[in-house]
Amino acid sequence: MKPRLTIFDEPMLYTEGLSKLLMQSKLFNTIGICNSLETLNKNLKDQTPEILVMSSNMLMLTELYQSIESITTEYKNIKIIVLGSCYDVIDIRKLFNKGIKSYLDKNSRYDEFLKSVNALLLNEIYICDYAKERMIHFISNEQEKRSQHIKEPLTRREMEILKFICDGFSSKNISEKLFISINTVETHRKKILLKLNVRNSVGIVKYALENHIID
Known part of the structure; x- marks a missing residue:
């Protein structure tokens, strides 16, 4: 059975366009659009989606942490994709600790979004290439610091x-x-x-x- 998708983002022109594009992919049964926490909460209660896309446009990072933790606690089967604003490695790691299954940066392309969805349908996690590069750079720097330290x-x-x-x-x-x-x-x-x-x-x-x- 095809999963249900909810998009929590703005502006409406963008979310409606993305919704129509995704429906053409025939990956989803239904696609809901939420532009406020109130409509998101109602959507989650009335027709809980299998996949939820949450944009950093909607919430401050600390609020995003809290919302993700609350949602994953109440709706354990939801798989969350975060569209972040080029968050640093520590922030991305914390998002995964809070319960997200996929992270995409704002500059991620549509085909990478589809890769992310397919990974979630296989119960895998997904991190966009741009964030992976930052993680590799971060790890390399940490190892270099450690080698200099000892x-x-x-x-x-x-x-x-x-x-x-x-x-x-x-x-x-x-x-x-x-x-x-x-x-x-x-x-x-x-x-x-x-x-x-x-x-x-x-x-x-x-x-x-x-x-x-x-x-």
């Missing part, structure tokens, strides 16, 4: 000691736990500080938290 990787023993430091153990406690001398612990501690380019235990803990070594 001159050489920590050894297995240094990782053990790092975790003990984060748990608040003293050098004496660590030496007793690992059956090594305090001097050996202190040597490892100095190497950890040097490799992480931090000054003290607080810097070690901060690094461990930021890199998810500890929760």
